[in-house]
Amino acid sequence: MPMYLLRLFFAVTLITQISMATAGIVVGGTRVIFYGDKPDTTISIFNKETNLPYLLQTWVDPFNKEDKSKPPFSVIPPVSRIEPQQEKILRILKTAGELPKDRESVFWLNVKNIPPSIDKKNTNVLEIAIKTRIKLFWRPAAVKIIPEQAIKNVKWSRQGNNLIVENPNPIHINVMSVTVDDKDVSLNMIHPFETLTLPIPAGVAGKSLVWRFINDYGAISQPLKKNL
Known part of the structure; x- marks a missing residue:
């Protein structure tokens, strides 16, 4: 599941x-x-x-x-x-x-x-x-961006057996789920301007990423897909 x-x-x-x-x-x-x-x-x-x-x-x-x-x-x-x-x-x-x-x-x-x-x-x-x-x-008053806009700036990449995620936004990205080739990757939230290194599950080719985020109202997004 x-x-x-x-x-x-x-x-x-x-x-x-x-x-x-x-x-x-x-x-x-x-x-x-x-x-x-x-x-x-x-x-x-x-x-x-x-x-x-x-x-x-x-x-x-x-x-x-x-x-x-x-x-x-x-x-x-x-x-x-x-x-x-x-x-x-x-x-x-x-x-x-x-x-x-x-x-x-x-x-x-x-x-x-x-x-x-x-x-x-x-x-x-x-x-x-x-x-x-x-x-x-x-x-803060100077921060106007909302999650629906911010997620377009989030960068995902692969380095060896690790998944790299970068949040260049001034707001938190609340994550509901992340999968690489249908295998779960543990991630709950990305802080502003944070870059995280996450291990890719063993035995996974690591070619396809699917993730969902949570917006300001607690609603879960549709799956967002990316090729690594």
């Missing part, structure tokens, strides 16, 4: 499991694009439960675990209660702190929903707090 189909299967399975565990907390998007010429951006949270409220905790983390700096964003409100069948709008604000103006930056937006204690006398009840993480992209 192609890698992108496996990813879709596991994503659907995970979403189903999370929905059952949280009784229906839904984050309204798979990513957030924060445009630098706007004062803020928003994302919706919906409680599908009919009789249970939840406590929400929201914050922004660096994209890389090794990065210990504090991201220049705040989420309003950082802690809140969401009632059954209620939609809550979270505001994300840019705070003090400089970010590159010539390229996009990426962070993690975290939404943790904590279920109420239904019966404190029942010690057999397992209460689980679920944390959802989605990518938060900061796109």
Whole structure:
């Protein structure tokens, strides 16, 4: 089974499991694009439960675990209660702190929903707090290109047993799948102005490449083909 189909299967399975565990907390998007010429951006949270409220905790983390700096964003409100069948709008604000103006930056937006204690006398009840993480992209005002345009500039080539991919764009390229001669190559995202060297699967001639990207709305593109 192609890698992108496996990813879709596991994503659907995970979403189903999370929905059952949280009784229906839904984050309204798979990513957030924060445009630098706007004062803020928003994302919706919906409680599908009919009789249970939840406590929400929201914050922004660096994209890389090794990065210990504090991201220049705040989420309003950082802690809140969401009632059954209620939609809550979270505001994300840019705070003090400089970010590159010539390229996009990426962070993690975290939404943790904590279920109420239904019966404190029942010690057999397992209460689980679920944390959802989605990518938060900061796109400076000077950066106008969108993924549908940027993918035309992405360069693929072969050097020996390696696949070389170059992203000359100031935005991230989010990748759904890459195959070389129908064999999967692991790649999730290419950072702005980044060049990556990826091993080609053993025993593959490496003549035909097919890949799909994900746009700003989380939609998956049609297959893009290239001869190497």
